Amino acid sequence: MVIEGVELRPAAASDVDVVALTTAQQTELAAMYGEDQPLVGLHPDISFTLLMLEGTPVGCVGLQPVAPGLGEIKRMYIVPSARGWGLSRMLLDTVESQARAAGLNRLRLETGTLQTQAIALYKNHGYQPTPPYPPFENEPVSLCFAKDL
Incomplete structure (x- = not known):
């Protein structure tokens, strides 16, 4: 799928746009889960991809190497106003390609029980439920998934 005006670019976790997007994500999750939300800091090994739409940052995804052959998807997020256009699928395809290029053959991720659109996205992309x-x-609000690449 090609969407006009989309640009994907690498970014550090400290990039101002990544910080703004991951903060927005955490705020949205806090509103959804309240005190039940597991709080996990960003690991310094995470490499991010920013998704720009007409020059505006609207999404991001992080890839963290965990062990030989294993990576974890972190902080995948699309701002609410840009959802429903296939941008999440684009980010997921991108992070999977990056993982393969980095020699990772399995990706895992965690999402929440109330994030039904995210759960559907991951399942439709071949991710299988795994033990936490x-x-x-x-x-109790965490669901974990994994996919062999």
Whole structure:
């Protein structure tokens, strides 16, 4: 799918646009889950991709190497006003390509029980439910998924 005006570019976790998007994501999740939200900081090894639409940052996704062959998708987010256009699928395809290029053959991720659109996206993209991994193993609102690339 080609969407006019879309640009994907690498960014550091400290990039002002990444910080703004991940902060917006955490604010949205806090409103959804309240005190039940598992709070996990950003690991310094995460490499981000920013999704720009007509020059405006509207989404991001992070890739964190976890172990040989294993990566984790972190902080995937699209601002509410840009949802429903296939941009999340574009980010997911991008992070999977980056993982393959980095020699990772499996990706995992965590999402929440109330994020039904995200759950559907991951399942439609071939991610399978897996047992929760640390630090999510005792979080009742967490769902974990993985996919062999």
